[in-house]
Amino acid sequence: MAGDDEVWLDDEAGPLIRPYTVNSGRTRPTVEMDLLSLVVTTGKPSPDVDPEHVKVIGLCQTPLSVVEVAAHLRLPVMVTKVLLSDLVDCGAIVIWASSTSSSHVTDRVLLEKLLDGLQRI
Amino acid sequence: MVYNESEMLAIQVKILIAGGFGVGKTTFVGSTSEIEPLNTEELITAASMGIDNLSRTVDKSTTTVAFDFGRLTIPQHNIVLYLFGTPGQERFWFMWDELSAGALGAIVLADTRRLQESFAAIDFFENRGIRFLVAVNVFDDAFPYEPDEVRAALELDSQVPIVLCDARDRRSAMSVLRTLIQYLLAAASAYSA
Ligand SMILES: Nc1nc2c(ncn2[C@@H]2O[C@H](COP(=O)(O)OP(=O)(O)O)[C@@H](O)[C@H]2O)c(=O)[nH]1
Numbered sequence: 001m002a003g004d005d006e007v008w009l010d011d012e013a014g015p016l017i018r019p020y021t022v023n024s025g026r027t028r029p030t031v032e033m034d035l036l037s038l039v040v041t042t043g044k045p046s047p048d049v050d051p052e053h054v055k056v057i058g059l060c061q062t063p064l065s066v067v068e069v070a071a072h073l074r075l076p077v078m079v080t081k082v083l084l085s086d087l088v089d090c091g092a093i094v095i096w097a098s099s100t101s102s103s104h105v106t107d108r109v110l111l112e113k114l115l116d117g118l119q120r121i
Numbered sequence: 122m123v124y125n126e127s128e129m130l131a132i133q134v135k136i137l138i139a140g141g142f143g144v145g146k147t148t149f150v151g152s153t154s155e156i157e158p159l160n161t162e163e164l165i166t167a168a169s170m171g172i173d174n175l176s177r178t179v180d181k182s183t184t185t186v187a188f189d190f191g192r193l194t195i196p197q198h199n200i201v202l203y204l205f206g207t208p209g210q211e212r213f214w215f216m217w218d219e220l221s222a223g224a225l226g227a228i229v230l231a232d233t234r235r236l237q238e239s240f241a242a243i244d245f246f247e248n249r250g251i252r253f254l255v256a257v258n259v260f261d262d263a264f265p266y267e268p269d270e271v272r273a274a275l276e277l278d279s280q281v282p283i284v285l286c287d288a289r290d291r292r293s294a295m296s297v298l299r300t301l302i303q304y305l306l307a308a309a310s311a312y313s314a
């Protein structure tokens with residue numbers, strides 16, 4: 001599947017880039033979250049004046065999913081997660097695990113509600 | 122942590138919109154989303170792609186896959202549905218487990234002028250046990266194949282729904298979404314019966 005250089009260099013893949021150095025070079029979040037986990041500001045200010053931190057705090061006055069935060073920051077999801085971990089560590093935000101799970105796939109009540117909602121749109 | 126979020130938070134579910142490049146994924150997400158579709162990217166590292174020889178020369182380098190997504194709120198039932206358009210370059214998104222983890226189901230868009238571009242997504246969902254339907258996006262200059270001809274060409278199981286759609290048309294795209302949920306519901310009923 002991979003192994004030839006062409007894999008890396010076609011148009012849609014984007015350019016090769018160095019690992020992001022945001023967050024002092026850390027590349028893994030310390031807090032567990034997924035794309036749909038919800039981020040919400042606690043009201044406690046971040047001690048950091050990092051503009052990205054300020055932006056997250058402003059965005060997440062009402063709960064917003066991790067993937068939406070990433071889109072608004074224009075940062076890759078993984079980089080966003082590291083940044084969010086920092087904000088959790090300093091108490092400026094909390095992250096609510098999303099209630100998404102594979103068990104929903106067989107949850108008829110949920111699927112019926114979803115269908116009902118879609119039929120009303 | 123003691124938060125009482127379960128009472129106020131919506132149930133969040135996701136559906137994937139997959140298919141080859143230019144088949145209409147972004148258009149579909151745009152037609153169905155209640156928000157202006159958002160675009161973001163994820164990093165795919167050499168390590169996660171299993172390219173050992175490359176990681177030696179390009180130390181820990183990463184490349185990115187862009188994807189777009191939208192959202193639909195069902196306020197009556199406190200559900201938020203996310204629609205994720207998978208990156209067109211399937212050989213990258215296949216390595217990104219998080220995108221498909223926990224997905225309710227998937228819509229594979231197909232263009233009859235190049236059906237082979239749908240194979241990768243179909244194989245992926247079949248292997249992962251993610252239920253999907255095939256929506257044939259009707260392009261103006263495409264030969265009007267019957268759904269059964271498409272089914273045969275794609276070697277699809279008889280229960281997998283095939284529908285025709287125009288991803289540019291909101292009503293058409295919404296109807297595809299409903300068909301998928303109906304299919305999931307029928308499958309869930311069979312499962313628990
Ligand atoms: N005729 C027709 N054109 C479509 C349809 N869906 C998308 N397109 C067009 O096909 C092109 C590619 O669509 P896009 O959504 O960007 O494809 P993606 O690469 O899968 O995201 C755009 O110019 C769309 O306007 C459709 O159902 N019918």
Ligand SMILES: [Mg+2]
Nearest residue numbers: 146147206209
């Ligand atoms: Mg697209």
